[in-house]
Structure formats: C-alpha cells, structure tokens
Amino acid sequence: MATHKLLLLPGDGIGPEVMREVEKIVGWFRKRGLGFETETDLVGGSAYDAHGAAISDAAMNRAQEADAVLFGAVGGPKWDSVPYTVRPEAGLLRLRKDLGLFANLRPAICYPALADASSLKREVVEGLDIMIVRELTGGVYFGEPKEIVTLEDGSQRAVDTQLYHTHEVERIARVAFDLARKRRNKVSSAEKMNVMKTGVFWRQVVTRIHKAEFSDVELEHVLADNCAMQLVRWPKQFDVIVTDNLFGDILSDIAAMLTGSLGMLPSASLGAEDPVTGQRKALYEPVHGSAPDIAGKGLANPIAMIGSFGMALRYSFGLLDEADRLDRAIANVLASGTRTKDIAAPGANAVGTQDVGDAIVKELEAQS
C-alpha cells in the first residue's frame, strides 16, 4: 500500500478548529485502507510564540519531505505589532517561496444548495464553476526592493516592486491553458496593461504561449479592475481566470463570496512537476484567514479546509474517486441543511464546526 505523508500546519485562530475536522476525514479514509501518515507542526503566530519565527527550519524541512502540506490559517491581532519579517503571514510566504509553489488553484463553485446564501441573486451564481489560477511566488509579493527608507529630509519613502520574468508568466499561463482544456476551454487573463509595464509584459507572454501551444483554447484579455466588476455582474462568463499574485489575492476573495462564504473556498498551491518522478511539491489551504472574530467559538465553517484536502486527493495523490466521493459528501451535507452560521438560510438553525465534520464523515460512510 502506498504511503502518503501529510504535514498538518493548523496555525492560528480558526486554523486548528477546521484542521481537527480534516483529521476526522483523513482518519475515515485511513480506516478504509488508504495509507495516510500525518505529522503536525507549528506555523504563524503559534510558531512565533514558541520559536520567535513564523515557521521553524525544522518545520520547513518536514514540509520539504512531505508528499503534501495541509495548512489552516495564520495571523491575528495578538501578533499585529511583531516585526515585519517574523509576522505570522511570513510563515506562509516562506512555505510558498521555498517549496516553489508557483501555481495557486482557487476553484469557486456554487453548490446548488447554497445559491441563496450568496449576497448575489440566485440566477447570477447558480451553477457557478470558476477556476482562478493565481501566480504565487512572484510579483509584488516578493520583488526587491521592498522597503521603507528614511530620506535626508527626515521624510520616508515606501517601495514594493512588481516584477515578473518570462519563465514565471510562461509557466503559470501553461497551467491555466492546461486546466481550461479539461474544463470549458476558455482562459481570461487579467492584468493592467493600461497602466503597468508588468501588465503589458504579462499580456505579451500569455498571447505568445497561447499562439504557440494552446491555440485551440479560447483566450480573452481583461483588465483586472474590469474583471473584479464582471465577477460580481455576471460571473458565469468565466471559466479559468489567470492572473498575477496580487490581483489573484483580491479576485479570489471576491469569487469566494459568490459561493456564499469565504468559509467555502479551498485552494491548492502546486510546484513544478519533477520530470523524472512526476511528483510535485504541494500545499493545500482554505482561502480564508484565521477569522479572529469567530475563533474559539466553534462557529467556523470547515468546508474550505475539508475541500482543500479533497484537492490534495485529486492533485497530489491521483485519488479521483475518493475526491469525487468527498465532494459528493459535502454537497449532500449542504443539501440536507446542515450548515454553519455563515451559510445558514435566514431563520434556520446553524450548527457548529464539529457538527459539519461529523456530518461529512457520516455521509462518506453512507455512500460506501
């Protein structure tokens, strides 16, 4: 039996609460004979409290050794004033950079049962199925210089650098076109070529890769601000959206709300495939953060985290039947009306984080 090594990094706030529910799901698949081995380590504010860094070198080594990392969420008001280089979010950024996780896949699917939970009208979101492909290891998140400088007159200047190399845009474009071929065959590439040099460059590179390797896929270019507006106006026009690190961060939060709640959106962050072994480094995490406003209250929706494990089944372990089974279990639980407060129908009783995890395990059981 193949052994799959998972590193669990629950993090802060609601991270540990939603990770506990994933552990139930992993446990269920393990009982059914799948070889999952798990280790747990600290990241974010909890790592800072223990080691003075947002992730220790030992935890980084474990992440390098793992077949996949499951990440909860980091951050919170407790660490708002810690130095910039060791703030909780730096742990996540180090994982992305050091593991080379350049491709962030953020699917936004509106489950039929949740069409009324969105703040948009049912007809706008019903049947929605978008894949946002966000470049994750470049752009303004990592470009140098990145600094606040004090000038001679005592005033200050802050700089972040938006920077992209050819190969970085080429490889993310290929991921998007490849995915589109398995979906509805359309890619929308979002940038701001009307203002930014990196936008002009992004459009040139995407156009070239499209022409040379993917001319069978429909490609449209859209300015990122217009893309944000179109996502709210008529999101079903999109299939795959490919965009840079910062625009992807923002557009995926918008897409999350189309599905009803930030608590619904999973994600996969993937590295390049090793040409010999076919393996790739991968980290799976919900799109939401540590939700300090509801942490510790048992209110968090664990579906984004559980769906992220579903993506690990699909993308890291090739367990497609198991991933489908988990997706069906989630859909059935939602259809039965078992929901946390963020997605509960108006006037309906909401359940807690653990109830949703238990219901999904029960549904998995019922399907077998």
Ligand SMILES: NC(=O)c1ccc[n+]([C@@H]2O[C@H](COP(=O)([O-])OP(=O)(O)OC[C@H]3O[C@@H](n4cnc5c(N)ncnc54)[C@H](O)[C@@H]3O)[C@@H](O)[C@H]2O)c1
């Ligand atoms: N990947 C990550 O670890 C990650 C992502 C985003 C933000 N953050 C960090 O989290 C902290 C809080 O950030 P924020 O408040 O801007 O964003 P957030 O995603 O934590 O919360 C935004 C809103 O969505 C709600 N929400 C989020 N997840 C939910 C869930 N699973 N179930 C129900 N409701 C949910 C919260 O209660 C809150 O009202 C900050 O320190 C931020 O840097 C971390």
Ligand SMILES: CC(C)[C@H](C(=O)O)[C@@H](O)C(=O)O
């Ligand atoms: C926590 C933060 C560093 C992160 C980001 O900005 O990428 C988050 O917002 C996300 O969307 O994953």
Ligand SMILES: [Mg+2]
């Ligand atoms: Mg974000």
